[in-house]
Amino acid sequence: MGIKDLNKFLRSECPEVFVETHLSHYAYKKVAIDVSLYMCKYKAIMGDAWIRSFINLVVSLRRNHVHCVFIYDSGSPPEKENTKDKRKASRDKIEDNIIQLEYDLDQYHSTGEITPLLAKVGKPEIVSLRRQGVAFSLPIAEAYFEKKKKQLLHISEADFDMTKKLFDILKVPYYDAPMEAETMCSDLCKRGLVDAVLSEDTDVIAYGTPHFLSKIDTSKDTCVLVRID
Structure with missing residues (x-):
């Protein structure tokens, strides 16, 4: 996922665009998150215990008073x-x-x-x-x-249903995107409906996302702000 070699290029040629930031800097702000992306990441790392990572993610954000909203894919554009x-x-x-x-x-x-x-x-x-x-x-x-x-990750509708049940219990808002979740996340940020997008996918840069956060560390409550301006 993402634009091939873009992250590598930026780290090599423009390392100053990456700034480690404490999550508290986004206190009382809204952050949009692509569920599918983190589902893949957490399943690859945690295996059957992947749901714990979603819990840790929400807990870390709430500990720092960051308001998160999760977005689900509904499809992908023809291109x-x-x-x-x-x-x-x-x-x-x-x-x-x-x-x-x-x-x-x-x-x-x-x-x-x-x-x-x-x-x-x-x-x-x-x-x-x-x-x-x-x-x-x-x-x-x-x-x-x-x-x-x-x-070889196996992700089913039941997995996504489980995250929705978790978000309902934690009272975390979530929405289904018209097409791709990452596109909706970027659009929400550009329209000022959320303050930032949390993602590991460099496609959000191509979509013109004004505030892009990545590499969240839920144990340290930090993330990396990618400043493209």
């Missing part, structure tokens, strides 16, 4: 269909790789056979191991398998 197709193809490729790797690992445990795929992903990168003649490492292959599984 992004090609991007969606590419992401689906990439996901399908990862899923096929995981299925084959799981089968090969089962075969290895049963017969000791090292398939070409296992030999490739289980090849030691440490020079000392290669010097000892170790051509295949099962722990390395299994670690690669677990890493690949984490790349």
